[in-house]
Every structure is written in structure tokens, then in C-alpha cells.
Amino acid sequence: MKVSEYFIFSLKEAPKDAESKSHFILTKGGYIKKLASGIYDFTPLGFKVLKKIEDVIREEMIRINCYEVRLPIMTPSELWKETGRWDVYGKELIRFKDRNEREFCLAPTHEEIITDLVRFFVNSWRNLPFSLFQIGPKFRDEARPRFGIIRAREFIMKDAYSFDRDEEEAENTYWKFYRAYERIFERLNIDVIPVEAAVGAIGGKFSHEFIFLTDYGEDKVMECEKCHFISKKEIASFFVDVDKLMGELMREAQNQNKAPKKKVHTPATTTVEKLAEFLNIPTSKIIKSFFIKTQRGNYALCLVRGDRQVSEDKLAQYIGENFELADESEVKSIFGAGKGFIGPLRYRGRIIVDRTVLYCKDGVAGADEDDFHYINVVPMRDFPVKEIADISLAEEGDICPKCKSGNLREKKGLELGHVFYLGTKYSEPMELTYTDKDKTKKYVVMGCYGIGVSRVLASLVEKFGDERGVAFPPEIAPFKVHIIPVNIKDEIIAETTFKIYSEIKDVSLLDDRDDISPGEKFADCDLWGAPIKIVVGKLLKDKGKIEIINRLTGERKEVEAEKVKEEVEKYLNAKNE
RNA sequence: CGGGGCAUAGCUCAGGGGCGAGAGCGUUGGCCUUGGGAGCCAAAGGUCGCCGGUUCAAAUCCGGCUGCCCCGACCA
Numbered sequence: 001m002k003v004s005e006y007f008i009f010s011l012k013e014a015p016k017d018a019e020s021k022s023h024f025i026l027t028k029g030g031y032i033k034k035l036a037s038g039i040y041d042f043t044p045l046g047f048k049v050l051k052k053i054e055d056v057i058r059e060e061m062i063r064i065n066c067y068e069v070r071l072p073i074m075t076p077s078e079l080w081k082e083t084g085r086w087d088v089y090g091k092e093l094i095r096f097k098d099r100n101e102r103e104f105c106l107a108p109t110h111e112e113i114i115t116d117l118v119r120f121f122v123n124s125w126r127n128l129p130f131s132l133f134q135i136g137p138k139f140r141d142e143a144r145p146r147f148g149i150i151r152a153r154e155f156i157m158k159d160a161y162s163f164d165r166d167e168e169e170a171e172n173t174y175w176k177f178y179r180a181y182e183r184i185f186e187r188l189n190i191d192v193i194p195v196e197a198a199v200g201a202i203g204g205k206f207s208h209e210f211i212f213l214t215d216y217g218e219d220k221v222m223e224c225e226k227c228h229f230i231s232k233k234e235i236a237s238f239f240v241d242v243d244k245l246m247g248e249l250m251r252e253a254q255n256q257n258k259a260p261k262k263k264v265h266t267p268a269t270t271t272v273e274k275l276a277e278f279l280n281i282p283t284s285k286i287i288k289s290f291f292i293k294t295q296r297g298n299y300a301l302c303l304v305r306g307d308r309q310v311s312e313d314k315l316a317q318y319i320g321e322n323f324e325l326a327d328e329s330e331v332k333s334i335f336g337a338g339k340g341f342i343g344p345l346r347y348r349g350r351i352i353v354d355r356t357v358l359y360c361k362d363g364v365a366g367a368d369e370d371d372f373h374y375i376n377v378v379p380m381r382d383f384p385v386k387e388i389a390d391i392s393l394a395e396e397g398d399i400c401p402k403c404k405s406g407n408l409r410e411k412k413g414l415e416l417g418h419v420f421y422l423g424t425k426y427s428e429p430m431e432l433t434y435t436d437k438d439k440t441k442k443y444v445v446m447g448c449y450g451i452g453v454s455r456v457l458a459s460l461v462e463k464f465g466d467e468r469g470v471a472f473p474p475e476i477a478p479f480k481v482h483i484i485p486v487n488i489k490d491e492i493i494a495e496t497t498f499k500i501y502s503e504i505k506d507v508s509l510l511d512d513r514d515d516i517s518p519g520e521k522f523a524d525c526d527l528w529g530a531p532i533k534i535v536v537g538k539l540l541k542d543k544g545k546i547e548i549i550n551r552l553t554g555e556r557k558e559v560e561a562e563k564v565k566e567e568v569e570k571y572l573n574a575k576n577e
Numbered sequence: 578c579g580g581g582g583c584a585u586a587g588c589u590c591a592g593g594g595g596c597g598a599g600a601g602c603g604u605u606g607g608c609c610u611u612g613g614g615a616g617c618c619a620a621a622g623g624u625c626g627c628c629g630g631u632u633c634a635a636a637u638c639c640g641g642c643u644g645c646c647c648c649g650a651c652c653a
Contacts, residue, residue, distance in 0.1 A: 143650080490611085
């Protein structure tokens, strides 16, 4: 491709609001242009990279017998009402009406749509299993679009859906996709870490996110600084030596000299902070109690150390269902006190004790009486410790649950892919069934698998970009070679340049503009992403040589014009094997 | 959704009740130059976001709206 014949441009001044590296480079290099908040045009250059990424994904999907479809983005509300998501999705769903006042939305994801397609076709066990995918736009009216295409309102996603006959078959399919994802990201040269994701109680059995570590991520992850184990912060575990702590507590509980619990007046200490300040003790001495009501209507009292935060995801996972905090009147009628003053000392129902509470050897807990707490509270002595669970958020400095020695550090990550075992979450409400060999009707077992394609592009720029521009790895670079004739008006340079270009035309971008300075050409070369830079200039005049620079490694070679094609091929083949 | 900010040329921005509304970059024409966005000459290019108000007079002051940006909340 010749620059003079292409639609390609760059900006001298990138907009100041470009916050992340990828936003800056992609805008400055003319890959994308903002149309509205969180909505972007892709230019031929940007679209070219996007398609390379899509091609890698497409190949790997086809490799696992996943078939490509094209689903509408304008979708009728009826389908969303079948699963209840019309109401569950809030303002993020872009809704509108057609001329007949029928409600529609722009699809943010396609579970309902694909399930509708599939139920039209599937009747028998003979039709199963199979999986389908598509690559296309998704619409989510994000409250705050950010970092260019990292968090956009319209973005490109690959979404796949699997349909199996039973759980076992579906699990196998899940892991098949999981492995395909590993291959995809490896081929894309992007380092992702598969981490278990929160599924809540409704999601099903498994879910993994493929996380790319970057400051522009929106997910918090905990990483062990020693063994580099990574987990999402919401569900990250951390090491607590429960046996040792229980042994210590046991001795404390039996120690006759230990001060007995004592009721003290603590007026208006409705929060942990106020209580700690009032008693002049660290928050870590307080045993925080909160009372929950589960989806099935059961109650439980949960205890967490005062300086710790409960993880709603971990707690939901632990009890196996969703829950909410019991309301004030329920708490009052069961404990006889308001929320800030309840404790485990008299409660006879289910008590879930977070492991961090085991550190409290003379703690403070609510007295079940407004404006009163007990001090010198010893777990096991003063209340039963039967159910020990891991329900608090991991924090910086906690011990890694895997190697049990390194410290956890909080980092930011960006979700590039997500695999989800759905079970019958959609097939049940939407009546996607088949008749099995035994003539009984069964629900199809589903999974869904997404990759944020445009977000992968941004991540690649985050990884391979610098202040001046970006050099993509050959497999995804828009052009593999960027040819710069320093002065194309010079006949010798022009002749040599066009000769080289004719030999490697298919993979090259030739900057044949004759009206701009060399500096401008070099600047654009930095921006336009080719991993190989070929310069035809004074070296040709002086020594008859061409300069080849590998922008990814910085390696520089001087070769004769006749050898350029060979050199380029050598490099590309080495990278591709 | 809460808090804050911005809106003037294609881009980045200056100006601040009245005078022909400005700069740099970009664009067009001419010249010069060719190893890191170089230089000279000339020209084109504006609903000063929209609606209303105050005023003899509004791009400028006031109010509303819209859009965009930032912080936070939210983000199967």
C-alpha cells in the first residue's frame, strides 16, 4: 500500500483528554476517531488491526468446531422479558421504540437472541451438542466511558455460546473454550492471567476471566509478589493459619485468669470507627456483626474483624445463594437492639465466623442492647465458633493462599475474556429443551464465552506502545513493513525504493509522499505500527546499502537492496513458527 | 447517579460589553528544503454549542438546555 493512495492520517497534537497510552496512540496515529462519548470510528488502519485480531480468534473458534453466525443488534423486548433481564438491566440497556411503539433494545450481549434461534431448531438429542459464535458490536450505555476504546459504549466483541445435553458434556465444552482462549491470547502476544471470577449464586459452576494487568484496568486483582498467583480482589483468598489460631484461642478460652466479658456503655457508637474512637482501641479489636437474610429466607449472623471488609461475593459463594442485609425491624425483633449493637453472645442461630475473627483474643462485640457493647470478649469462651469461613476481602500485605509465604499486592487488571458456565439459566426460562434418548424432555445446558476484541487492540497498544508510537507483533500489525524513502525526489533513491516495494508489496506500507519532510515520515512510521522499518536514504548514496530496523527488538541491519526481501522473509518466518 | 470543569477556525487554544474576533498547527497556491513533525511569501477558512433574558449594544453578563471531560458511585 502506498501512503499517497491510502486513507491514512495522523495528528500532530493528540487531544489532551487522551488519558491512557492506548487512547493517545490510537487517536494520534489515526486508528480511531471519537464520534461521541464512548463511541468511535475505526479508520482503515485501525480496522485492519482489528480484523487481524478477529482472524486469530475466528481461526481458533473454527478449530474447536464453533460456527460463525450473525445476530441482530436491534432486538425486541419480548425476548428480554422472557428471562427477566429487561427489568434487571438498568440504564445500561439502550431502549427505544419502533414506529408501532414496539419496544426494542440494542443488544449488550446475545444470550436471549441465540437461545431463541437455537430453540427454533433444536428438538432432539441428535441435534446436540454444538456451539456458535459471532464477532460484532455490543452496546452498553456505560455511566462513564473511559480510556478510549478500553471502556466504550459501543464496542466489538466476540461472543460464543455452547449447547450441550448434560452437565458433564457442558463442562468438557467449557474447558475446550478455556484452552482455546489460552491459545488465542498466546497468538495475540498478550499476556493474560486466567482467574476465577465471582459467579454469585446464580451464575452456575464456573467462570474464569482472562485478565491483562494494566493501570487502566477496571478490575482490582491481588497478586502474590513472590509466586505471582493472581486472583480477583472480590473473591481473592488469603492465608490464615486456622489450626494455629484455634489452638491459641482454645488456651485463651480455658485460661481462668483471663478477664471476664464486661458490659460497657457506648452511646451512639453505630459504626466501627466511632466505637474504636470512643473506647480508644484499634478497629482490629472489634468483632463486627451483621445479620443477613438469604434468598430462601434463612437468617445468619456473620462476624468479621472490625478492620476487615466483608466480601459479598465470597459470602454468597460460601452460603450458596444470594442474600441481603436483614432490615432494621428484623434485627430489632430478633436481637432487641439496633444494627450497630448486635453481637454473637446470645444468638442461638447460625453464626458464620470469618477467619480474621480468630485473631481477636479479647475483642469487643455488641451487647444486643442499644448503646452497649461487651469488652474482653473471647471467641469460643463467650460465643460458639462452629462455622469458620473465608468471607472477608483480601488486602495488601495478606499472605498468599497458594505459596503461603509471599505478600499480596493490589493491582489493576482489565478483563479481556470471560468464559461462563451458564447451566440452564437461559434454557429454562426460554424453554430451550430437547427430547433425550429416554424420551424425556430436558433442558439444554449452556455456556457463554466472550472476548472484547476492541479492548484487546487497546491492550496490545498498552503493551507494545511508548510515547512516540507502537510496533505491533507481525501477526497483528496492520503492515509488517514500513518503507521510508528519505527523499523520493532523488532518482536513485526512488528507483531502489520502488524496486524493493514491488518485491514485498503485500506486507508493506510505502511512504511515497514527496511533499513532506523526513521527520514527518519517521514520526508517522512510529505511529503506524509496522514491526519492520526500512529506510532508503543517505546510506544508499554513501555505501549502496539499505537500512532495516526491527522495531520490536531495536536490532538494525545494513543490507544490499537485493537482500531486503530475503531479510524480511527471514524475520517474518522466524516470528511465525 | 452525585460532585467539579469546559464549549471561540479542521486540530490545540488565547481573548473577554462597542473597533474588521486572534495565534500556532493543518489546508490551498508559490518558493525553498530532504535522516526526526524544517523555513519564506500569499490566500481561504467562524451561527464564538443551542434557546431565552439584561443592555442603546452580548462571543463577552445572567438563566435554562445540550454536548464533552475529570473525580467518585455503578459496570451478568
